[in-house]
Amino acid sequence: MKLRQKQIVHTLALALLAAGLGACGGNRAREAVQFVDEPVAQLYNRGAAMLDQRRWADALAAFEEVERQHPYSSWARRSMLMEAFSHYQANQYDDSIEDAQRFIALHPGNESAPYAYYLVAICHFERILDVGRDQGTTERALAALNDVVRRYPESPYAQDARLKMDMVYDQLAGKEMSVGRYYLVRDQHLAAINRFRNVIENTNFQRTSHAPEALHRLVESYLSVGMIDQAQRMAAILGHNFPGSDWYQRSFALMTDSGVAPVAEDEAERRGWFGRTFGQVF
Numbered sequence: 001m002k003l004r005q006k007q008i009v010h011t012l013a014l015a016l017l018a019a020g021l022g023a024c025g026g027n028r029a030r031e032a033v034q035f036v037d038e039p040v041a042q043l044y045n046r047g048a049a050m051l052d053q054r055r056w057a058d059a060l061a062a063f064e065e066v067e068r069q070h071p072y073s074s075w076a077r078r079s080m081l082m083e084a085f086s087h088y089q090a091n092q093y094d095d096s097i098e099d100a101q102r103f104i105a106l107h108p109g110n111e112s113a114p115y116a117y118y119l120v121a122i123c124h125f126e127r128i129l130d131v132g133r134d135q136g137t138t139e140r141a142l143a144a145l146n147d148v149v150r151r152y153p154e155s156p157y158a159q160d161a162r163l164k165m166d167m168v169y170d171q172l173a174g175k176e177m178s179v180g181r182y183y184l185v186r187d188q189h190l191a192a193i194n195r196f197r198n199v200i201e202n203t204n205f206q207r208t209s210h211a212p213e214a215l216h217r218l219v220e221s222y223l224s225v226g227m228i229d230q231a232q233r234m235a236a237i238l239g240h241n242f243p244g245s246d247w248y249q250r251s252f253a254l255m256t257d258s259g260v261a262p263v264a265e266d267e268a269e270r271r272g273w274f275g276r277t278f279g280q281v282f
Contacts, residue, residue, distance in 0.1 A: 043069065047082060117147055145161040189221045196215075215234050219235050219251040
């Protein structure tokens with residue numbers, strides 16, 4: 001997934017490079033960066049050539065020279081963003097975020113600003129840890145992705161950001177499930193119920209892959225504390241929304257083994273336990 005993400009960001013960055021190179025033409029320099037005064041197009045071309053060779057540090061040095069030698073040119077604006085991209089390619093995410101945010105602060109209305117916002121989001125996204133770890137980075141990734149969608153809803157960056165937001169929601173729901181299971185195996189059923197309900201009641205989490213298991217775990221938890229009616233409700237919702245899932249089969253078997261009769265669909269519907277979304281039935 002990370003390799004494909006690099007390819008997406010690289011493709012978008014190439015569009016920015018093309019805007020600069022198309023204006024200057026000429027051959028790309030292949031020698032090492034020389035810190036001497038020289039034409040801006042030559043410096044920028046050098047940075048582009050280093051990117052092609054995956055020499056991220058040399059590319060960064062060239063783009064920094066563009067800014068130093070020609071600070072008020074349009075090339076300097078492009079180079080600022082390409083510095084962020086060079087840092088990103090080198091997996092120096094904090095530096096990339098800092099460069100992109102500097103670009104946004106200085107040029108908020110620039111046509112490349114959407115890419116800067118997107119790059120910030122991707123730098124957070126690629127550092128998301130597994131569900132067993134602190135999810136602070138996940139929260140920051142979600143906020144940054146949402147910022148892209150909110151500011152530039154019709155852009156290609158927003159299209160990709162929406163897809164990644166679904167992945168982030170799945171990650172956050174997975175964290176809730178992980179904590180819920182931790183409580184469940186320790187017979188802390190009320191704490192577990194709160195976590196599983198978070199997955200079912202949050203409209204963003206309801207679409208994740210964790211929703212069927214969350215419903216089953218609620219059946220399991222409610223049965224453990226003798227809340228039979230609530231267990232029947234969760235089983236009915238699970239059967240209605242995920243009738244062919246293994247989690248429903250497990251809930252059905254669990255209730256049967258516990259001596260609890262499953263609720264018929266017409267009875268569940270009469271009680272108002274069915275709805276288009278899980279949140280409607282709580």
